[in-house]
Amino acid sequence: MAHFDENAKPFGNKWLDERIGLNTLTRVLQTEYWIPKDINFLWAMGMVLAATFGVLLLSGIFLLMYYKPDANLAFDSVNYTIMTEVGYGWLWRHVHGVGASIVFLIIYIHMFTGIYYGSYKRGRELIWLSGMALFVAFSAEAFSGYMLPWGQMSYWAGMVITNLFSLGSIEAYGLVEWIRGDYVPGDAYLTRFFMLHVLLIPLVIIGLIVLHFGTLRLPHVNNQEGEDFDYKEAADLYKAGKVKESKVIPFSPVFLSKDIFVMGVYFILFFYLVFYNFEFAMDPVNFDPADGLKTPAHIYPEWYFLWSYEILRPFNKDIGLIAFGVAQAALFFLPFIDRSPVVAPAHKRKLFNIWFWALVVIMIALTALGKLPPEGIYNDLGLFFAVAFLCMGPLLVWITIKEKNEMKGA
Amino acid sequence: MRELKILAVVTFFSVLIYILVEPFAHSQMHKHVEGHNFTYTGEADIAEASDEKKAVKEKFWSEVKTIASLKGDATAGEAGFGMCMGCHNGANMNMGGAIPPNLDHAGAIYDKNYLIALIKDPAMASNVDHKYADTMMHPMGSVSSMFTDDQSIADVVAYLLEKKAGEVTPKEAYKEACVRCHAMRYANLTQLGETPKFKHEKDALAHKIKVIDEQDAVKAYMGKLPPDLSMIIRARSESFLETFVENPQSQFPGTSMPRVGLSAEGYEKVKAYLTEIGDPSKPERERLGPWVLGFFIIFSILAFLWKKEKWRGHH
Ligand code: HEM
Numbered sequence: 001m002a003h004f005d006e007n008a009k010p011f012g013n014k015w016l017d018e019r020i021g022l023n024t025l026t027r028v029l030q031t032e033y034w035i036p037k038d039i040n041f042l043w044a045m046g047m048v049l050a051a052t053f054g055v056l057l058l059s060g061i062f063l064l065m066y067y068k069p070d071a072n073l074a075f076d077s078v079n080y081t082i083m084t085e086v087g088y089g090w091l092w093r094h095v096h097g098v099g100a101s102i103v104f105l106i107i108y109i110h111m112f113t114g115i116y117y118g119s120y121k122r123g124r125e126l127i128w129l130s131g132m133a134l135f136v137a138f139s140a141e142a143f144s145g146y147m148l149p150w151g152q153m154s155y156w157a158g159m160v161i162t163n164l165f166s167l168g169s170i171e172a173y174g175l176v177e178w179i180r181g182d183y184v185p186g187d188a189y190l191t192r193f194f195m196l197h198v199l200l201i202p203l204v205i206i207g208l209i210v211l212h213f214g215t216l217r218l219p220h221v222n223n224q225e226g227e228d229f230d231y232k233e234a235a236d237l238y239k240a241g242k243v244k245e246s247k248v249i250p251f252s253p254v255f256l257s258k259d260i261f262v263m264g265v266y267f268i269l270f271f272y273l274v275f276y277n278f279e280f281a282m283d284p285v286n287f288d289p290a291d292g293l294k295t296p297a298h299i300y301p302e303w304y305f306l307w308s309y310e311i312l313r314p315f316n317k318d319i320g321l322i323a324f325g326v327a328q329a330a331l332f333f334l335p336f337i338d339r340s341p342v343v344a345p346a347h348k349r350k351l352f353n354i355w356f357w358a359l360v361v362i363m364i365a366l367t368a369l370g371k372l373p374p375e376g377i378y379n380d381l382g383l384f385f386a387v388a389f390l391c392m393g394p395l396l397v398w399i400t401i402k403e404k405n406e407m408k409g410a
Numbered sequence: 411m412r413e414l415k416i417l418a419v420v421t422f423f424s425v426l427i428y429i430l431v432e433p434f435a436h437s438q439m440h441k442h443v444e445g446h447n448f449t450y451t452g453e454a455d456i457a458e459a460s461d462e463k464k465a466v467k468e469k470f471w472s473e474v475k476t477i478a479s480l481k482g483d484a485t486a487g488e489a490g491f492g493m494c495m496g497c498h499n500g501a502n503m504n505m506g507g508a509i510p511p512n513l514d515h516a517g518a519i520y521d522k523n524y525l526i527a528l529i530k531d532p533a534m535a536s537n538v539d540h541k542y543a544d545t546m547m548h549p550m551g552s553v554s555s556m557f558t559d560d561q562s563i564a565d566v567v568a569y570l571l572e573k574k575a576g577e578v579t580p581k582e583a584y585k586e587a588c589v590r591c592h593a594m595r596y597a598n599l600t601q602l603g604e605t606p607k608f609k610h611e612k613d614a615l616a617h618k619i620k621v622i623d624e625q626d627a628v629k630a631y632m633g634k635l636p637p638d639l640s641m642i643i644r645a646r647s648e649s650f651l652e653t654f655v656e657n658p659q660s661q662f663p664g665t666s667m668p669r670v671g672l673s674a675e676g677y678e679k680v681k682a683y684l685t686e687i688g689d690p691s692k693p694e695r696e697r698l699g700p701w702v703l704g705f706f707i708i709f710s711i712l713a714f715l716w717k718k719e720k721w722r723g724h725h
Contacts, residue, residue, distance in 0.1 A: 037724065040413050042420075079641050080596050083691065090691035091698070105427075109420060243724050257713070257720040264710030271706060275699035280432050287645035287688075288637075298439050303431045364423065368430035372438050 028217075030252035034235050036223035037249050043221060044262035045110040050209065051263055052103045052270075057202065059096040062089075067148065069194035071187040074150035075289045091274075094282075098273045100142055101281035104304035106266075107135060115334070116356060118226055118343040123219035125335040130212040132332045137205045139305070144197035146302065150190060151286030156299045158185045158193075168318040184292060226343035298373060306370030307363050311390075313374060314383035323390055330393045337393055340400035342407065351399045355392070362389050436647070443653040443660045448674040450524040451475070454657055455537050463539075470534050474527045477560045482568025490566040493556050502602060504624055506549030507631025508590045509601070517575030519583050519676030525567045528671060529557050536668030537659050549631070580686060583679035587670050588639065591628055596640035597687045601628055632666045643681070643688035651684075652677070 008015040016022040035043075066086055068077040082089035111131070114120055120128035143161065147154045162185070166176050181188030220231060229247055238246035249255050273281070280303070285296050301309050311327050312320040330337060342349060346356040362385050369382045446454065452471030459467050497510040516525070527535035533548040542548055557563045578586075584594070585603060593600045601624045608614040629635045642651070653660055655677060658667040672680060685692060 040416055042416060076595075084596065090694070105424060109424075249721075249724060254720050254724070257717040261710060261713040261717045264706055264713045268703060268706045268710060271699075271702045275695050275702065280428065282644075284645050284647065287641045289641075303427070306431065360423065364427055364430070367427060368435070371431050371435040378438075 031250050032235065033217070033251035034231055034238075034248040035221060035251050035255040036227075036229075037247055038223045038225060038227070039221070040224060041258070041262050042109070042113040044259045045106055045113060047259040048263055048266050049103065049106050049110060051266075052099055052106060053205070053209070055270075056096060056099045056103065059092045059099065060198070060202075062092040063096055064198055069148070069191050071150060071190050071290070074148060074190060078149045079287065094274045094278045097281045098270065098278050100145060101302065101304070102270060102273065103138065104142070107138065108304070111135070112360065115359070116346045117222050117224070118338075118345075118349075119222035120335040121338065121341065122228070122343050124215075124222065126215040127212065127219065128335050129332070130208060130215050134205065134208045134212060137201055137208055141197060141201045141205060142302065142304070144193040144201060146286075147185075147190060147193040148197060149286055150290045152288040152290055152294075152296050153283050153286040153299070155185055155290035155292065156296055157301055158189065160299055161301070164312075164321065168321050185290075222343065224345060226345060228343070300371050303367065303371070306368075307366035307389075308370075310366040310370035310382050311386045313370070314379065314386050323386060326393075327389060337396055338400045339397060340403040340407075342403055349403065352403065355396060355399055358388075359392055362392065440647070440650065441661075443649075445649070445653045445656060448521060448656055448672060448677055450521050450527065450535075450669075450671060452527075454660060458659060458663070467534070470531065471527070473560075474523055474530065477526045477530070477564050478523055480560060480564040482561075482564035482566075482571075484565070484568045484572040486562075487565035487567070487569030488573070490557065490562055491569050494553070494566070497550065504627045508549060508628060509624070510550070511586045511590055513570070513574055513586070515574060515576060515578040515582060515586060517570040517572065518578045519587055519673065519679060520570075520671050521673040521676075522567060522571060524669075524671030524673075525570060526563055529553055529563050529566060535671065537657060538666065538668045540664075541666065578676075578679055580679045580683035583676060584683040587672060587676065587680055591632065591636040591667075592639045593625075594640050594687060595638055597683075601625055634666070636667065639684060639688075641688045643684040651681070655680070 004018050005014060008018065013022065017024075063078075063082060066077060066082050066089065068074055068081075078093070082093055114128065114131070143157075147158050162176055162179050165179055166172050177183060180186075181192055227247075231248065234247040238248055238250070243249075283302070285298075288296075300306065308324060308327065312324045314320070315323055340352075342352075346353040365381070365385045366389060369378055369385065372378045374382065452467060452474065456464060456467045456471065494513065497505055498513045499510075500512060502509055520528075524535060528550075531539075531554050532550045533539040533542045538548075542551075557566065581597075585599070589599055589603060590601060598605050600621045602617075602621055605617065605621075608617065625635055646654075650661065654662075655670055655672060657669055658665045659669075
């Protein structure tokens, strides 16, 4: 049995160390969790995401105290009770709404940072995979949350998205009904999405965040040059007081101090949006109560799903669904589609650099087109960019194999 | 330096996405309707009208213009106003589809030209003449047979603009202009006006039945129950609301909602009420916003200083 000092002050440093290994934990997770020095503020996006998730959790708990998951009461419990009667209810709601939208902007920045610097390779595959699992979980969380105010967009977006599960020509309407708990979205539908939104998916997200952090610990985060150096050597140098020469810094407090500065700036933007420009995150159409007899003139998902939606839309329903599935899966398995061992920023990788910026442009174009009415030129452009997106996978295979061969040749 | 360059790139793409999915997408989704600042000359009505109707409308609105140039005599108008009171008597009784609204502030919320047009021919003024084969069928239609000469119309309107133009609250404006068709449940308003508190459930239920009867009558008149407007201020854009209230046909050709004929000031009052009920946190947002932003600005400055201190000697 381990030795316990009888005289240690309860809850003092020694007392805790003997019981939960406080000093080891502090070392492993903070003071000797080495982060490369050569990184920029994009590496703070992970912590910004964690903070935003915290804000969503907190504001969500406040909303949960007054929300009523009932098709007859939901709309008014949100728009009247929370917005008018509850003190600062409007603030929690706007924080939650803006948070849910802006978290995706940060997720996309975080993902594209990973792609740009090749941070999903050389031991970091699991970071990417757990990250993608988080992306899927956040998407499900956002979708289920969007159902809760039971407005027109909740209802009709819910209708359109759950219809996808009829799987095109397979016509699996039984599956659709099973998901909805009814023929059309109704009370059963609302209460199950409520459960998913406030319990199951948040639990999954918390678990995935722990996993994501776990997958980061051993490979360490990447750096601006993709340099692969000896962490032990660098850490020893740091510990010996040669902080200037060492290539690493401890996560806490040195890296954290920068994270917190970046978070501060981020929260200025965040609360600017909460107070002065929240409309983008709270679609006007959803302030009309759900009405199953009145289809809105335009049905579109929130902005962060638009690129996926636009991959679905220009094709007939079977090809659309397949294209949609392929696009999601391709992103998931990026570490295995990229065949080159090179870990370096895109601007040092010629063809890959072009590929990267083309991907950015294609995804932005798809996002824009996803919201525009599918008429005339927008239809043609939608088809063009959807096909272009699908070509990006094979192109990456080709580019990276070429890169690999050139490396061997050199 | 490099960090700033990266920040510029990230900002550029974020703003680009924002512009594309918000202002640009909305400009493509909704048709653009030009407002005319709540003046009523019939211009839009004539432009929209079918060829056979064009001439009638042109004549109608030019007569309105003639009457508008007459000098009305408010004292003489008082007698004429007595005829209006035959229907607009505050009895809160449905008359041919809707409850004739209280006219206590008619001079303050409606436009002069519109009032003239309304008395001359309500269906034409409201731009819903396509619903009626002849004017008399409009619930207020018989008014045109009561005021057959131009001067008497000018007099009644002068009376309204002088004697019925007192200070009006946003709530009164809404109740006079919209509530006969549009309930507002977040403000405890139905088509019958404010719902009183009842001691006995039986009375509450009896009142509810009266509300349902009234709604049925409005539904029969309009073809559908006009929507509750509690949240409309957040559900529609500012420009949509403005141009829709000015001339419903401009946004929904063929809609049964009649033009209401508010003046710019009248609309401001109605809008203030829609905002008060549908977006009540606006004043608090404006009060609290600067403090929260100030907090995070100071927080960021302190965090920056802390970071500088921690990174000293690292580069
Ligand atoms: C939504 C919740 C998420 C949270 C809270 C989160 C958190 C973090 C944190 C704290 C880091 C380390 C610091 C940094 O490099 O930014 C990180 C790194 C990373 N994350 Fe995430 N992340 C999330 C989602 C994602 C997603 C959706 C992906 C992409 C599929 C992803 C992929 C990565 C990768 C590849 C790294 C390593 C970066 C490097 O080595 O330079 N993460 N994440």
